[in-house]
Amino acid sequence: MTPRVRLAPSLMLALALVACGRGKPPAAPPGRVVNITTASVVRQPVEETEWAVGLLESVSAPSVSAEVAGRIVRLLVDDGQAVAKGQVLAEIDSEQYRFGSQVDEAEVGRLAALVKNKELELDRAKRLFAENLISREQLDTLTTDLDALKAQLRGAEARAGDSTRRLGEARITAPFAGRIARRNVDVGAYVQVGTAVFDLVDTRALRVRLPFPEYRAPQLRPGLTVRLTSSSGDGVVTARVSEVQPSINPSNRSLAVIVDFENPGNWRPGGSVRADVVLETRPAAIMVPQTAVVRRPAGDVVYVVAEGKVREQLVRRGLRNGELVEIADGLAGGEVVAVDGAGFLTNGTAVKVVES
Numbered sequence: 034m035t036p037r038v039r040l041a042p043s044l045m046l047a048l049a050l051v052a053c054g055r056g057k058p059p060a061a062p063p064g065r066v067v068n069i070t071t072a073s074v075v076r077q078p079v080e081e082t083e084w085a086v087g088l089l090e091s092v093s094a095p096s097v098s099a100e101v102a103g104r105i106v107r108l109l110v111d112d113g114q115a116v117a118k119g120q121v122l123a124e125i126d127s128e129q130y131r132f133g134s135q136v137d138e139a140e141v142g143r144l145a146a147l148v149k150n151k152e153l154e155l156d157r158a159k160r161l162f163a164e165n166l167i168s169r170e171q172l173d174t175l176t177t178d179l180d181a182l183k184a185q186l187r188g189a190e191a192r193a194g195d196s197t198r199r200l201g202e203a204r205i206t207a208p209f210a211g212r213i214a215r216r217n218v219d220v221g222a223y224v225q226v227g228t229a230v231f232d233l234v235d236t237r238a239l240r241v242r243l244p245f246p247e248y249r250a251p252q253l254r255p256g257l258t259v260r261l262t263s264s265s266g267d268g269v270v271t272a273r274v275s276e277v278q279p280s281i282n283p284s285n286r287s288l289a290v291i292v293d294f295e296n297p298g299n300w301r302p303g304g305s306v307r308a309d310v311v312l313e314t315r316p317a318a319i320m321v322p323q324t325a326v327v328r329r330p331a332g333d334v335v336y337v338v339a340e341g342k343v344r345e346q347l348v349r350r351g352l353r354n355g356e357l358v359e360i361a362d363g364l365a366g367g368e369v370v371a372v373d374g375a376g377f378l379t380n381g382t383a384v385k386v387v388e389s
Contacts, residue, residue, distance in 0.1 A: 069374035070388045079318040079354045084309045085243040091302040092238040096229035100202040116207045127203035134200050137193035144186040151179045211235040244287035258311040267298040320357040325370045336371040336378045345380035
C-alpha cells in the first residue's frame, strides 16, 4: 500500500502562490472583500520633455586690443576682475599723441583765422564791385581763395579729430561689462596696433549648446520653452530655444540646440547646466497615480470602482508627470480607480475603500 504524503500548510500556501504567479493574480475568495485606496481620475496639463546637459559659453568673449602703438605705462585691472562698460583698463604712453593733437589744433586755429580774414576781405570787395571800383575778375579771385582756405580748414579739422581720437585710444577701455579672463601684458611692454592686451568675457549674456538625439529633430524648433538648472544654484532659469542647427553631428548622431539667456547670478562660462526642453504641452490630459496602472497579460489595466466592486479597464499609458501617469486611451475622466491594492484585484472583485 502506497504511503500518503501530507504537506505542511506553509508549503501548500507557497505552492499555491507560485502557481498563481504564472497568470493572473489570485482571485479573491467568494465573499471576501479587498481593502483598497482610491483616487479620482483628473484632467491636468502634462508636458512632454527631453533633457540634455551642456557647457555654458559667453555670448561675447573678445580680446581687447591696443588701437595705437606705444609703451604700457599703467595697468588698472588684473585677471578675474569684474569691469564695467567704458572702464579704463590700461594706459599707453600718450605724449606723442598729445603733441600731435596740439599741433593739429594750432593748424585749425591758424586756418580759421585766415578764413575769417578772407571773408572780411571778400565782403569789402563785394561793396567795391557794386560801386564799379574793382573788376569781376578780382572778386572771383577772392572767392576762389576763400573756398581754398575753407577746404584746407576742413582738412585740418579732420586731422585734429583723428589726433584727438588717437589720444583717447591711448586709454584702453572695456567695450562691455564683463570679467577679465586674462591679462596678456605687463607695465613697460611696447604694444603695436592690434596687440591683445586683455581677454574679456561677458558673464551677463550666456549661451549653452545642447546635444539632443537625432530622432527628436522633428520636434525641436526655435521658441520652445527651456528650463535650465546649474550646480551653482540660483534656482531654475526659464529661457527659449534660440536656434536649432540645421545639420546632424556625424560623430555622435546628435542635433545641437542653442539657448541664449541672461546670467541669473553666479553662473560662469565653462560650467555645466542641465536643460529640460518642453516639446509639447497637453492642457487637459487624463491622469491617474502610477500605482493605479497594473500590468496584466492583456496589457495595462486600471480597476474602476463602482457600487462596491471593480471593473477591469484596459488602458494605454502616455506621459508621466511626477507620481501621475497619463492615460492616453481607455478612460473618459471623472472615474474613481483603485490605487493601493490594485495589484490584488480581478474583474468584479468586491472592495472596501479604506482611504482616498
